[in-house]
Amino acid sequence: MASEQAGIEVFNQGGEGPFVLTCEHATNEVPEEFGNLGLDDALLETHIAWDPGARPVAEALARLLDAPLIMPQVSRLVCDCNRPHGSADATPARSEIYEIPGNRDLTLEQREARARRFYEPFREAVDRTLRHRLQSCGAAILVTIHSFTPIFKGKARDIQLGILHDADSRLADAVLEIVEKEAGLIVGRNQPYGPEDGVTHTLRFHALPLGLLNVMIEIRNDLISDRSEQVGMARRLADYLQEALASIGTADKTVSHA
């Protein structure tokens, strides 16, 4: 079901629905030559290296929505594909409370080399997939799946689900309206992060210029720690997204550039 290209993986590539999923922090894989970026193995298991639980939720969601799902095959610490090409944010020298020795004092050339190897194939796959869905399905809706840590810098986070957007909030508004009616989930708009933290890069880069409906979903990772929670969350998200899409109506799926 998965197809591998250099540096990226596309799950359910033949998906025929209007949704296109991305999961930028799906893996904590660090290629051997980076020497663990100077970090202990144990630290590479934590949220600083990836979004635990996000990949299984995204895969289950891709199946439910019949959506292609595009994922980089590298840890966000080597190259964060949800940050601009070659930016220092894509190769952070610090993450939460931890220094990342292998990212210290990188030159522009070193940052660019990582972007060419890891970010460019991801970006091209997302672009190609969105345009293909637009052409063959008449619509493409970008949804990016992330998870966040329940404890950040020693403080517990109450919020359980974040619905994030950049300048185009149509889909996020519709999802929020639905989720807020549901009991049992503490939800926030542009929480625990927002566009001012640079987290809406994929939405901004790919969805906004094409006028595509788009939303970023952040799930607190302690709520998706086992298979049954992951599938349960994917089912809820599939329902929210399909209901939200129906409430927006088909006429408004793309912005005309004419």
Added chain:
Amino acid sequence: MASEQAGIEVFNQGGEGPFVLTCEHATNEVPEEFGNLGLDDALLETHIAWDPGARPVAEALARLLDAPLIMPQVSRLVCDCNRPHGSADATPARSEIYEIPGNRDLTLEQREARARRFYEPFREAVDRTLRHRLQSCGAAILVTIHSFTPIFKGKARDIQLGILHDADSRLADAVLEIVEKEAGLIVGRNQPYGPEDGVTHTLRFHALPLGLLNVMIEIRNDLISDRSEQVGMARRLADYLQEALASIGTADKTVSHA
């Protein structure tokens, strides 16, 4: 005094002070093959194509501070060098109230081609210059000079001078403290735009990762419409910046990465 490289111009390249200036919207030049991007000549004279007055202010400031000044040699409409590599914001399909026909429905490949030709040389020159100043002077302070239109979408703007910053506000704080004591200028922090509008890209990309002091200065363009106003504004800015730097103290010019 100016040295030309492919696509960029470095004014006062041998400047020996700690300041490094950029002026991303110095020119309204559109290479012939872009066919005016489909716009009337008259529209290319307005603020949508460049920051009127910013270049002469930046050049006078470069002389006063003995600072190198780096400028792309292309209109922001062809490639906005204060936006991320290949982003749609760098080749806007719309600016203020105007459609830009030559930027409509650009593919990722077309956006990337513009980035390679115009953005990459600028970015490399800024990086090289900052590292050279750091090495030879022990400090590098990034100041980017812009102007804004007094009337935006039909509304008059009262603010005359904007002092903008991203995550590191040290220099902006010090400049604001000085400017606010002065009579006769309506000044604002992160106005008329701010980091949420994506305007702090150069600061974020170049200054933050190196821990360099940095600030973005936005001048209302009707205050710098002739030579004497431009030189007068440059003198005031030179004083503010030098006084701000002195108030911060030399010990704090860079953040140690050790």
